[in-house]
Amino acid sequence: MTIRIGILGYGNLGRGVECAIRQNEDMELVAVFSRRDPAKVTTLTGVKAVSLDDLAAYKDKIDVMILCGGSATDLPAQTPAYVADFNVVDSFDTHAKIPAHFAAVDEAAKKAGHCAVISAGWDPGMFSLARLYSSAILPEGKDYTFWGRGVSQGHSDAIRRIEGVLDARQYTVPVEEAVAQVRSGSQPALTTREKHTRECYVVAAEGADLARIENEIKTMPNYFADYDTTVHFLSMEELKRDHAGLPHGGSVIRTGVTGLDKEHSHVIEYSIKLDSNPEFTAGALVASARGVYRLAKEGKSGCFTMFDLPPAYLSSMSPEELRKKLL
Amino acid sequence: MTIRIGILGYGNLGRGVECAIRQNEDMELVAVFSRRDPAKVTTLTGVKAVSLDDLAAYKDKIDVMILCGGSATDLPAQTPAYVADFNVVDSFDTHAKIPAHFAAVDEAAKKAGHCAVISAGWDPGMFSLARLYSSAILPEGKDYTFWGRGVSQGHSDAIRRIEGVLDARQYTVPVEEAVAQVRSGSQPALTTREKHTRECYVVAAEGADLARIENEIKTMPNYFADYDTTVHFLSMEELKRDHAGLPHGGSVIRTGVTGLDKEHSHVIEYSIKLDSNPEFTAGALVASARGVYRLAKEGKSGCFTMFDLPPAYLSSMSPEELRKKLL
Numbered sequence: 283m284t285i286r287i288g289i290l291g292y293g294n295l296g297r298g299v300e301c302a303i304r305q306n307e308d309m310e311l312v313a314v315f316s317r318r319d320p321a322k323v324t325t326l327t328g329v330k331a332v333s334l335d336d337l338a339a340y341k342d343k344i345d346v347m348i349l350c351g352g353s354a355t356d357l358p359a360q361t362p363a364y365v366a367d368f369n370v371v372d373s374f375d376t377h378a379k380i381p382a383h384f385a386a387v388d389e390a391a392k393k394a395g396h397c398a399v400i401s402a403g404w405d406p407g408m409f410s411l412a413r414l415y416s417s418a419i420l421p422e423g424k425d426y427t428f429w430g431r432g433v434s435q436g437h438s439d440a441i442r443r444i445e446g447v448l449d450a451r452q453y454t455v456p457v458e459e460a461v462a463q464v465r466s467g468s469q470p471a472l473t474t475r476e477k478h479t480r481e482c483y484v485v486a487a488e489g490a491d492l493a494r495i496e497n498e499i500k501t502m503p504n505y506f507a508d509y510d511t512t513v514h515f516l517s518m519e520e521l522k523r524d525h526a527g528l529p530h531g532g533s534v535i536r537t538g539v540t541g542l543d544k545e546h547s548h549v550i551e552y553s554i555k556l557d558s559n560p561e562f563t564a565g566a567l568v569a570s571a572r573g574v575y576r577l578a579k580e581g582k583s584g585c586f587t588m589f590d591l592p593p594a595y596l597s598s599m600s601p602e603e604l605r606k607k608l609l
Numbered sequence: 610m611t612i613r614i615g616i617l618g619y620g621n622l623g624r625g626v627e628c629a630i631r632q633n634e635d636m637e638l639v640a641v642f643s644r645r646d647p648a649k650v651t652t653l654t655g656v657k658a659v660s661l662d663d664l665a666a667y668k669d670k671i672d673v674m675i676l677c678g679g680s681a682t683d684l685p686a687q688t689p690a691y692v693a694d695f696n697v698v699d700s701f702d703t704h705a706k707i708p709a710h711f712a713a714v715d716e717a718a719k720k721a722g723h724c725a726v727i728s729a730g731w732d733p734g735m736f737s738l739a740r741l742y743s744s745a746i747l748p749e750g751k752d753y754t755f756w757g758r759g760v761s762q763g764h765s766d767a768i769r770r771i772e773g774v775l776d777a778r779q780y781t782v783p784v785e786e787a788v789a790q791v792r793s794g795s796q797p798a799l800t801t802r803e804k805h806t807r808e809c810y811v812v813a814a815e816g817a818d819l820a821r822i823e824n825e826i827k828t829m830p831n832y833f834a835d836y837d838t839t840v841h842f843l844s845m846e847e848l849k850r851d852h853a854g855l856p857h858g859g860s861v862i863r864t865g866v867t868g869l870d871k872e873h874s875h876v877i878e879y880s881i882k883l884d885s886n887p888e889f890t891a892g893a894l895v896a897s898a899r900g901v902y903r904l905a906k907e908g909k910s911g912c913f914t915m916f917d918l919p920p921a922y923l924s925s926m927s928p929e930e931l932r933k934k935l936l
Contacts, residue, residue: 298867301867301868301869302867305748305749305867306748326869327869377936380932380933380936381929381932381933384932401936406936408742408746408877410935410936411742411920412879413935414920414921414923414924414931414935415735415738415896415920415923417924417935418896418899418923418924418925419735419889419892419893419896419923420889420892421632421633421892421925422632465882540625540628540629540632540884540885540888540889540891540892541628541885541888542628542653542654545884546883546884546885546888547884548881548882548883548884548885548888548889549881549882549883550735550879550880550881551878551879551880551881552739552877552878552879553877553878553880554875554876554877554878555792555875555876556873556875556876557867557872557873557874557875558867558868558873558875561867561868561873561875562746562747562867562875564867565746565747565748565867566746569742569745569746572745587932587936588920589919589920589921589928589931589932589935589936590919590920590921590928591919591920592916592917592918592919593738593741593742593915593916593917593918593920594741594916594917596741596742596745596746597741597744597745598745598748601916601917602708604741604916605707605708605711605914605916606707606708608737608740608741608744608916609704609707609728609733609737609914609916
């Protein structure tokens with residue numbers, strides 16, 4: 283049984299999903315849907331591009347639509363809208379707005395009799411699962427999440443909005459001493475500044491006031507003011523040569539105590555190191571698409587997250603094979 | 610709604626479960642069931658001990674029975690037997706025999722209309738989940754599991770069976786160079802010997818032939834012959850003083866590739882470091898007991914594993930709380 287997949291939105295994440303589908307033999311990519319003129323969209327693998335205007339014709343040709351838009355403006359509108367016609371998966375990652383997004387998608391999904399999995403990826407996603415499992419096993423303990431070393435798109439964008447900046451790349455870097463302290467089980471209280479530093483690589487326009495740009499970055503509220511931030515100016519050529527990739531990574535660490543007098547300490551760490559953030563996220567989306575397909579086959583409807591998906595639903599292996607090979 | 614728990618089998622694992630229940634406010638420990646004369650069983654927390662002969666009287670007083678016997682002889686008989694009267698959880702850990710154990714428990718559970726979760730713990734258990742999730746997200750890749758540094762009960766027992774050995778403690782130790790190679794993403798082919806070493810601490814009887822004992826250990830098939838093994842002789846006092854704990858740990862690492870030309874490499878690592886192996890395993894059993902309770906409440910029956918339990922079922926938090934706090 284082949285799962286027929288559609289991709290809606292064709293940026294880095296959409297391309298990552300396109301590549302990931304080829305690594306999953308139980309799946310087939312039907313088409314890429316884009317706002318752009320399909321004649322002008324060249325897909326990586328040659329799969330056809332289709333205009334969003336023609337989406338309705340694909341209602342019965344796609345089992346799961348993977349929504350690859352952004353969390354700021356695309357997904358809050360798209361996920362509730364498209365779940366009317368399709369089972370969907372998204373990677374909505376604005377943590378504070380997840381409950382509202384869930385409620386909107388759940389209502390639309392139940393009305394349509396479809397299934398949605400929202401907030402799939404690694405954070406939210408695999409990191410959330412690590413937090414859930416670890417806290418269920420060690421109820422008395424403390425969670426820490428470290429991100430990086432990796433490129434933050436949001437912070438890079440924030441720098442690009444500064445006058446005189448042509449382009450920029452921002453790396454979020456965990457503070458090694460803080461990670462080591464956490465791993466020791468000492469459950470330190472860490473400030474924002476103590477956990478991460480921020481490294482900025484900035485291409486400035488000719489004649490721009492570098493001191494002003496650096497100051498505007500370092501004092502930018504929410505994004506940089508609470509961090510030790512370093513700013514490096516470089517040429518466009520250097521940026522393109524040395525900072526073209528989108529690596530990322532991080533760790534979720536929980537330390538907790540057990541025993542009659544809480545005399546035993548434990549450390550659980552889930553960590554990832556990624557050459558390509560969008561391609562790894564795509565992998566989680568594709569596995570979740572398999573899960574949403576199975577939920578829909580069971581006759582379920584509504585909004586779900588990776589918290590609700592039985593792990594076995596994400597795998598292409600049968601339950602028997604999983605128990606034999608991976609348990 | 611309080612989940613009423615019973616513990617069947619009162620060794621290290623049973624005591625770990627007893628302590629863990631106190632850390633889970635939605636649970637209550639009803640009794641510890643043992644083959645021993647209950648008058649002679651003193652529980653850590655003062656919960657009552659009950660003879661196995663009186664088990665029938667507890668049929669309606671216990672929601673989930675946590676079976677804390679051993680995998681060699683206890684659980685293959687106990688889990689199918691007790692699921693006739695209770696929802697059960699066990700930590701059956703003989704990997705090669707899981708499919709047969711699953712089949713036996715599934716048949717008995719379905720007949721009785723009860724639920725069982727087998728093979729909960731960390732390996733099988735959390736390590737299995739790490740293998741499943743990682744392979745679902747990175748289908749083209751390779752898994753590695755390293756155990757330790759930690760005490761292997763099975764290997765310690767094997768040494769104790771040698772003539773002239775009074776007591777022994779065996780540590781399984783991952784080879785740091787191998788772990789580093791795997792983390793690099795190079796997907797090395799590693800032999801058994803290259804992955805782990807074995808350290809043995811042995812108390813010999815007075816006048817015993819130490820050279821013979823050391824040789825018998827190092828050449829023991831399956832247990833030691835395929836490993837670089839070191840043997841240290843020490844006094845009973847030293848063993849009790851320096852090797853009383855049951856620490857363990859390990860890592861599951863998957864490295865895999867993504868991208869149009871598989872040009873991007875990724876590393877996922879799940880690792881644990883435990884002061885007390887039985888108490889951590891107990892934590893996983895107790896969380897799984899919550900899961901089995903919820904499956905039973907849904908009217909399900911049969912045998913399940915952690916692969917089948919939606920992660921949210923393991924947590925005492927509501928789905929809303931989980932999405933808000935941990936997603």
